[in-house]
Amino acid sequence: MKKEELDIILKSTNDAVILVNPIGRITLFNAAAEKITGFSEKEVIGKLIEEVITSTRLTYVLKSGEAELNQRQLLGNTTIITSRMPVKDEEGRVIAAVAIFRDITEVIDLTHQIYKLKEMQSLLEGIFHSTQDAISVCDEKGIGVLINPAYTRVTGFTEKDILGKPVTTDIAEGESMHLQVLKTKQPIKNARLKIGPQKKDVLVHAAPIIVDGELKGSVGVLHDLSEIKKLNDELTTAKQIIRKLEAKYLFEDIIAEDEGMLEALQKAKQAAVTPATVLLRGESGTGKELFAHAIHNLSQRRYNQFVRVNCPAISESLFESEVFGYEEGAFTGARKGGKRGLFEEAHGGTIFLDEVTEIPISIQAKLLRVLQEKEVVRVGSTKPISIDVRVIAATNIALEEAVKRGKFREDLYYRLNVIPIEIPPLRKRKKDLYPLVVHLINKYNQEYGRKVEDISSEALKSLEEYDWPGNIRELHNYIGRTFINMKYSEEIIEEEHLPKFIHRDLNFLINKKEYEVKEESISLKEMVEKVEKEYIKEVLKKHGGNRTIASQELKVSLRNLYYKIEKYQID
Numbered sequence: 001m002k003k004e005e006l007d008i009i010l011k012s013t014n015d016a017v018i019l020v021n022p023i024g025r026i027t028l029f030n031a032a033a034e035k036i037t038g039f040s041e042k043e044v045i046g047k048l049i050e051e052v053i054t055s056t057r058l059t060y061v062l063k064s065g066e067a068e069l070n071q072r073q074l075l076g077n078t079t080i081i082t083s084r085m086p087v088k089d090e091e092g093r094v095i096a097a098v099a100i101f102r103d104i105t106e107v108i109d110l111t112h113q114i115y116k117l118k119e120m121q122s123l124l125e126g127i128f129h130s131t132q133d134a135i136s137v138c139d140e141k142g143i144g145v146l147i148n149p150a151y152t153r154v155t156g157f158t159e160k161d162i163l164g165k166p167v168t169t170d171i172a173e174g175e176s177m178h179l180q181v182l183k184t185k186q187p188i189k190n191a192r193l194k195i196g197p198q199k200k201d202v203l204v205h206a207a208p209i210i211v212d213g214e215l216k217g218s219v220g221v222l223h224d225l226s227e228i229k230k231l232n233d234e235l236t237t238a239k240q241i242i243r244k245l246e247a248k249y250l251f252e253d254i255i256a257e258d259e260g261m262l263e264a265l266q267k268a269k270q271a272a273v274t275p276a277t278v279l280l281r282g283e284s285g286t287g288k289e290l291f292a293h294a295i296h297n298l299s300q301r302r303y304n305q306f307v308r309v310n311c312p313a314i315s316e317s318l319f320e321s322e323v324f325g326y327e328e329g330a331f332t333g334a335r336k337g338g339k340r341g342l343f344e345e346a347h348g349g350t351i352f353l354d355e356v357t358e359i360p361i362s363i364q365a366k367l368l369r370v371l372q373e374k375e376v377v378r379v380g381s382t383k384p385i386s387i388d389v390r391v392i393a394a395t396n397i398a399l400e401e402a403v404k405r406g407k408f409r410e411d412l413y414y415r416l417n418v419i420p421i422e423i424p425p426l427r428k429r430k431k432d433l434y435p436l437v438v439h440l441i442n443k444y445n446q447e448y449g450r451k452v453e454d455i456s457s458e459a460l461k462s463l464e465e466y467d468w469p470g471n472i473r474e475l476h477n478y479i480g481r482t483f484i485n486m487k488y489s490e491e492i493i494e495e496e497h498l499p500k501f502i503h504r505d506l507n508f509l510i511n512k513k514e515y516e517v518k519e520e521s522i523s524l525k526e527m528v529e530k531v532e533k534e535y536i537k538e539v540l541k542k543h544g545g546n547r548t549i550a551s552q553e554l555k556v557s558l559r560n561l562y563y564k565i566e567k568y569q570i571d
């Protein structure tokens with residue numbers, strides 16, 4: 001090797017090289033040695049090696065003639081890895097020694113960086129392979145270099161079809177976004193293309209890959225529009241189902257043959273298409289909620305919310321904040337950010353105020369204001385919020401009576417009584433009894449997998465003789481209990497299957513062992529509460545859980561009954 005060639009190697013290598021003559025004077029000191037030691041070549045040439053590097057063992061190599069390879073050593077603050085070798089003449093005499101070393105921290109740094117890069121590569125590969133978005137990458141010449149499994153799923157093209165081929169290969173209709181990106185070096189968003197043999201509709205984002213300012217290629221992400229459409233359709237269906245769950249009945253679901261009932265239906269249908277407030281009047285279980293659903297579902301508001309407010313179920317202290325909402329910090333325990341009230345929830349739709357007479361008198365003025373001004377003011381706020389809500393109210397007691405007793409504001413009564421619809425009780429529409437029984441037979445057949453076909457005329461006559469204070473709801477429960485009395489093979493409801501109309505009595509309590517006087521003492525209050533709980537449970541059971549009828553039978557206010565149910569934790 002010529003001296004010039006050797007010089008070039010020594011200058012350009014990252015390894016430090018120091019050469020000493022037989023007496024230990026430095027004869028060669030390359031650029032890398034300058035960098036690691038901090039000395040310049042000029043300063044050290046001709047000097048003894050010990051004067052420059054105190055800890056060197058190069059003089060020992062000169063003496064021993066033996067090499068020391070890959071030794072770790074501290075040079076100032078730098079850890080180096082060094083090899084020292086003797087240079088011998090043909091007769092084996094040591095004529096020089098050379099030390100070759102490098103900064104080990106650089107090696108560690110490099111290893112660490114390689115590790116980090118590998119980690120990043122695995123992470124990116126993981127994302128690339130698992131994402132549902134189709135990704136394709138091309139080089140700077142517009143040749144495909146990378147696709148992921150989602151790309152194959154969406155387009156139908158495999159690596160064989162794409163890699164090494166021009167990026168236009170996959171396009172059925174439209175221009176290649178990759179080529180545009182390569183031309184302009186600018187990203188593109190939301191371009192529509194048709195891809196693959198099936199001309200799949202896709203949405204494309206593409207961006208240039210630039211490394212150290214140099215264009216290296218383009219990466220494209222494709223979203224399958226048919227999938228987005230499918231998800232959208234599913235969402236719409238789900239919304240429709242939810243709406244149906246909220247207001248599931250239509251006028252077609254209301255069974256009616258009786259003239260009074262048909263008249264009520266006609267009036268409700270006419271009212272449905274207007275924005276007017278409707279007041280549904282009728283005893284408990286006559287179908288007021290059914291009417292409210294049907295009115296909502298025939299109105300222009302049918303695609304918006306139907307919100308039922310079960311007025312007696314909301315305690316007086318919570319009523320205002322539940323119905324009108326509240327601002328953050330309105331009271332202790334108020335939710336952060338406040339809360340929308342039920343009126344706001346119903347915006348654009350219908351609010352159904354069930355058992356409207358149970359609205360606490362203290363709240364009625366505020367409700368009146370909401371109905372008049374069409375705006376709500378949340379608790380703890382002064383800012384009115386406009387609302388567009390159709391109101392349907394229902395009552396099972398004569399509102400006029402409640403007004404007379406001072407329980408209901410007269411002005412609110414007039415506000416609600418715009419279109420009153422009277423739903424007759426079942427005892428006054430016996431004509432409906434048979435079609436209702438047939439409807440319920442079909443319903444229970446489906447629910448219990450039975451094959452009951454009809455009711456005998458004698459059995460029907462018995463039902464007609466009864467007054468049905470709980471109306472259709474009571475009939476509903478009654479037919480359910482009738483089914484239990486029938487053998488699986490029996491197809492006609494006969495008189496013998498009909499359950500006794502329950503008498504209110506206390507036998508069920510007296511027979512219970514629990515009420516016997518026992519050894520341990522129990523206070524009268526505790527015993528009275530026990531009996532009270534049992535009796536309430538029994539009456540509720542009798543009326544299929546209907547609290548309104550149960551409260552009438554128990555002769556307590558509905559609100560009081562709600563309180564006791566809560567107190568005794570009755571399901």
Ligand SMILES: Nc1ncnc2c1ncn2[C@@H]1O[C@H](COP(=O)(O)OP(=O)(O)OP(=O)(O)O)[C@@H](O)[C@H]1O
Nearest residue numbers: 253254255284285286287288289290396472473548
């Ligand atoms: N005409 C009808 N046709 C079919 N089912 C009916 C009819 N009327 C009522 N029902 C059924 O009877 C039950 C009670 O009806 P709904 O809850 O609408 O009565 P309500 O008058 O609102 O009672 P409450 O005043 O106790 O709230 C429901 O299961 C309903 O589906």
